[in-house]
Amino acid sequence: IALPNNLAKIDNGTFYHCNNLTTIVIPNTVTSIGNEAFYYCYYLQTINIPNSVISIGDEAFESCSGLKNIEIPGSVTSIGKNTFESCNGLKNIKIPDSVTSLGDEPFKECYFLETIELSDNLTTIDNLNLKAVRYLKSVKLPSKITSIGDNAFNGCSNLESITIPDGVITIGENAFSDCIKLTDIIIPNNVTSIGSFAFFGCSNLENITIPESVTKIGSMPFNNCEKLQAIKGTKGSYIENWANSNGYTFIEQ
Numbered sequence: 001i002a003l004p005n006n007l008a009k010i011d012n013g014t015f016y017h018c019n020n021l022t023t024i025v026i027p028n029t030v031t032s033i034g035n036e037a038f039y040y041c042y043y044l045q046t047i048n049i050p051n052s053v054i055s056i057g058d059e060a061f062e063s064c065s066g067l068k069n070i071e072i073p074g075s076v077t078s079i080g081k082n083t084f085e086s087c088n089g090l091k092n093i094k095i096p097d098s099v100t101s102l103g104d105e106p107f108k109e110c111y112f113l114e115t116i117e118l119s120d121n122l123t124t125i126d127n128l129n130l131k132a133v134r135y136l137k138s139v140k141l142p143s144k145i146t147s148i149g150d151n152a153f154n155g156c157s158n159l160e161s162i163t164i165p166d167g168v169i170t171i172g173e174n175a176f177s178d179c180i181k182l183t184d185i186i187i188p189n190n191v192t193s194i195g196s197f198a199f200f201g202c203s204n205l206e207n208i209t210i211p212e213s214v215t216k217i218g219s220m221p222f223n224n225c226e227k228l229q230a231i232k233g234t235k236g237s238y239i240e241n242w243a244n245s246n247g248y249t250f251i252e253q
Helices: 240-246
Strands: 023-025 044-048 092-094 116-119 138-140 185-187 206-210 230-233 249-252
Touching: 023 206, 240 249
Parallel strands: 023 044, 092 116, 116 138, 185 206, 206 230, 230 249
Antiparallel strands: none
16 A cells, blocks of 8 residues: 555554555655554555654554564654554564653564664663563663663563663662573662562573662562572672672672
């Protein structure tokens, strides 16, 4: 389908559940893609988003399982919630730095995503929730975020490494639980709290360094981390006392 050249926007639900839609050409006059615009277009394989588009609505491409690639242009500033939920054909996605607003759970149940690159101008990803996106190998997190939310990477069993930005203050509950391929984690110097079960079940985690800025740790953050024998930190800090009280060897860094 080729849309009219003078079209200004794609309204909410325009192609809702259009199962026979396989390809679409959007003219460069369109500035917005509405909520559920292509919801459950199961066989949609290719779509061009022109660099005139500024906003993409909630659930705009939810359950478009046939989509294998989607390129988001640098004109886009906002992406709604659950926008790409259950797009199980997607393996890689890049959110350009022009995006300053990203809705909740944009990649929920995108089980086959392998890489995600997020806009560096996002200041929050509290409800990213990549729970059980089990093929995810790498994520580039925005440098300006101050927290990693609950369940952010829970069950991302192929995630091999992650760099937590220096500005992060809080790490939520179950944030990295069952990330079984993680072997090393460095908690940056501004973090003050680590939530319950944050690294629960990270069975290959061998090394973790926790700064003296941390003054609160929730319940069982490292339980079932069988290879973790020692915690590195600053002598005389809250972390030393916590490690000794919870049966871990403390190593002064």
